[in-house]
Amino acid sequence: MVGRPAPRPGARQRPATKSTRAETCRNITSASDWWQLLKIDALTLREIHVRLKSSFETSFGKIWERRILLVEACSDGLSGWGEVTAGEGPFYNSETTDTSWSIFCGFVAPLAIGKNIEGPGDVPALLTPIRGHEMTKAAFENALWDIESQRRGVPLASLLGGTAGEIACGVSLGIQTNPEALLSIIERELAAGYQRIKIKIKPGKDLEFITAVRKRFPTVRLMVDANSAYHLEQAALLREFDAYDLMMIEQPLAWDDIFEHAKLQSQMRTPICLDESIHNTSHARAAIELGACRIINIKLGRVGGHSEACRIQEICRQRSIPVWSGGMLETGIGRAHNIAMSSLPGFTLPGDVSASQRYWDEDIIEPEVEVTPKGTIVVPTIPGLGYSVRRKRIEQLTVRQQVFQAKNSEVSVEGAA
Ligand code: OSB
Ligand code: MG
Secondary structure, three states, rough: OOOOOOOOOOOOOOOOOOOOOOOOHHHHHOOOOOOOEEEOOOEEEEEEEEEEEEEEEEEEEEEEEEEEEEEEEEOOOEEEEEEEEOOOOOOOOEEHHHHHHHHHHHHHHHOOOOOOOOOOHHHHHHHOOOOOEHHHHHHHHHHHHHHHHHHHEEEEEEHHHHOOOOEEEEEEOOOOOOHHHHHHHHHHHHHOOOEEEEEEEEEEEEHHHHHHHHHOOOOOOOEOOOOOOOOOHHHHHHHHHHHOOOOOOOOOOOOOOOOOHHHHHHHOOOEEEEEEOOHHHHHHHHHHOOOOOOEEEEEEOOOOHHHHHHHHHHHHHHHHOOOOOOOOOOHHHHHHHHHHHHHHOOOOEEOOEEEEEHHOOOOEOOOOOOOOOOOOEOOOEEOOOOOEHHHHHHHHHHEEEEEEEOOOOOOOOOOOO
């Protein structure tokens, strides 16, 4: 019910400013012309359990029930939210719900609590001592972007440098038992307006499915995601994909590889898109310069938050490498951050960000994320996430929580402590 509380009476108010197209999230937050520092008064980490409407199967397994961590940050009477996009097991990357709980409580919160920073752009530097654990760091940094957007009175998307009024949406479809089942789901998603179809594949569940989809939908924008299920030795099989006019093949080879993807790309026409392998700007630059991919999927969690996502987007744009936003079966909080990120100019391909109703009976934000009949999501134009957080619902779903409070800080956010 309570989205976010109004600033305390007497809380310092900032004039609304509007970012120009040329500004990026980096130079906005490192600018020292801002008169008030962002003080991290309190942090709350919660674990919620939510059931997906239907199971989702990738090459690394099937999931139904999600265990999701949410970070709420409080600063000067404002509250901001971020979502940890780690999976339940270390199968997509090395982080899990439990490693994230441990790293957040043991290291992120102690480093951050009580600190005064210029803005969320300072978070990567603040958290440099912690190596890896990007999804955990991202949830914290993104919660501060939510706060910063409210403090400045500008929509999160514009604060990050976003310019698009709506974003193009595709769907990611899990592995199905047979091609017929996949075809009927695709039919439904196309009827709902989605602009492109991504199907998950793995050895034994690939060509038969791709052929069936192409035969039935000859012109649909189609791509496949292997989640690292193949080896370079299977290049001949992967080359057969070239006959199906795929927009791209996502992460065919190892989750931590760049070099072999370059070898594979040189042997196939279909563009390779990297997902798992790209954790930062330096990986993106290496992949592009080596010719390991022609497209990059940017996931906010995987790259550590909005600051790094903005930078990757920018270097890709300079090199004419299209990017798009991947999803991690997020609740509305993660989804809202993905929407804001997707409004940046480098995001020229439809992403995996789709309607709340595809995943959840009831989301934890309101309104829920909805997709227009032409397959777009309208980017919110109000400050903050652009959706209100359903605190009561979150409390009902919470199975554990941990509160960190700065000494000498007066926290007035309802339900935060
Ligand atoms: O590789 O994009 C992926 C879900 C879990 C782990 C990895 C991936 C995915 C998806 C789901 O494709 C995308 C979505 O949230 O709709
Ligand atoms: Mg992927």
